[in-house]
Amino acid sequence: xxxxxxxxxxxxxxxxxxxxxxxxxxxxLGLGRIAGVSGLAARAIGLSASGPPRGVAIAFTVGLPxxxxxxxLLSDGIPATFPAPGLLIVAGLIxxxxxxxxxxxxxxxxxxxxxxxxxxxIVATALFMGSGFATxxxxxxxxxx
Amino acid sequence: MMRIxxxxxxxxxxxxxxxxxxMADPMRVRAFLDLFGxxxxxxxxxxxxxMIPMAxxxxxxxxxxxxxxxxAFALPDTRAIDxxxxxxxxxxxxxxxxxxxxxxxxxxxxxxxxxxxxxFVLAMLGGMAIHHFTIKS
Numbered sequence: 656x657x658x659x660x661x662x663x664x665x666x667x668x669x670x671x672x673x674x675x676x677x678x679x680x681x682x683x684l685g686l687g688r689i690a691g692v693s694g695l696a697a698r699a700i701g702l703s704a705s706g707p708p709r710g711v712a713i714a715f716t717v718g719l720p721x722x723x724x725x726x727x728l729l730s731d732g733i734p735a736t737f738p739a740p741g742l743l744i745v746a747g748l749i750x751x752x753x754x755x756x757x758x759x760x761x762x763x764x765x766x767x768x769x770x771x772x773x774x775x776x777i778v779a780t781a782l783f784m785g786s787g788f789a790t791x792x793x794x795x796x797x798x799x800x
Numbered sequence: 801m802m803r804i805x806x807x808x809x810x811x812x813x814x815x816x817x818x819x820x821x822x823m824a825d826p827m828r829v830r831a832f833l834d835l836f837g838x839x840x841x842x843x844x845x846x847x848x849x850x851m852i853p854m855a856x857x858x859x860x861x862x863x864x865x866x867x868x869x870x871x872a873f874a875l876p877d878t879r880a881i882d883x884x885x886x887x888x889x890x891x892x893x894x895x896x897x898x899x900x901x902x903x904x905x906x907x908x909x910x911x912x913x914x915x916x917x918x919x920f921v922l923a924m925l926g927g928m929a930i931h932h933f934t935i936k937s
Binding site: 660662663669680703708724749751754771784785 | 838
């Protein structure tokens with residue numbers, strides 16, 4: 656617990672982050688690929704001509720829920736609260752289109768690109784973080800949340 | 801087959817990390833983006849934690865000639881910081897803020913909260929399809 660931020664989970668966050676970084680390191684050093692979820696998911700369902708063989712993309716994408724459910728089974732469950740379905744559909748459409756247009760998301764640009772010190776990824780991460788902050792600020796301003 | 805197993809292991813470790821870190825909870829992610837509400841810095845610890853193995857991995861990557869289970873590295877070599885990159889990132893951030901979900905946690909949540917995650921993931925794949933069929937790369 657951090658003083659002033661009662662909801663923060665710094666230790667769990669750090670441990671989960673190390674696992675995510677290790678997973679991305681395995682993709683990089685094992686298969687020579689970026690562990691970018693938006694690109695791999697698009698490749699897995701046949702919406703991308705570039706990227707690893709489809710089997711690799713499908714295996715990584717399927718691995719995500721498998722790992723999550725293993726953690727849930729080994730712990731007391733994973734708490735999660737979701738916005739209303741209508742908002743989720745709008746958000747999903749926007750995220751799908753934006754991540755493909757911008758060639759990456761939090762994993763490809765954020766985790767892999769930032770650690771590579773890629774200028775493209777630094778710019779992309781700053782922009783999607785900035786627009787995320789602005790969007791939530793606007794939702795708060797307009798009483799949506 | 802080896803490559804499939806490695807990819808599955810990497811995906812599972814990634815998904816497990818998302819679940820442990822609290823990033824599979826859209827409200828926790830949105831709380832990170834909520835600077836004027838009850839700000840929750842957990843996401844910064846997740847990103848910081850992920851940087852450590854990856855920074856080391858990039859150092860190793862520069863010193864080896866090929867990955868251990870494939871013939872060659874196939875890494876993005878685009879340098880251009882152009883309108884597509886900027887607009888795509890900004891658009892993505894808007895959706896991320898609205899839903900509190902980005903692609904990794906959304907797909908991982910299919911196993912944890914399928915009824916809530918499925919509409920997002922289906923819409924996300926729809927958004928990817930719209931991009932695929934409308935924008936020339």
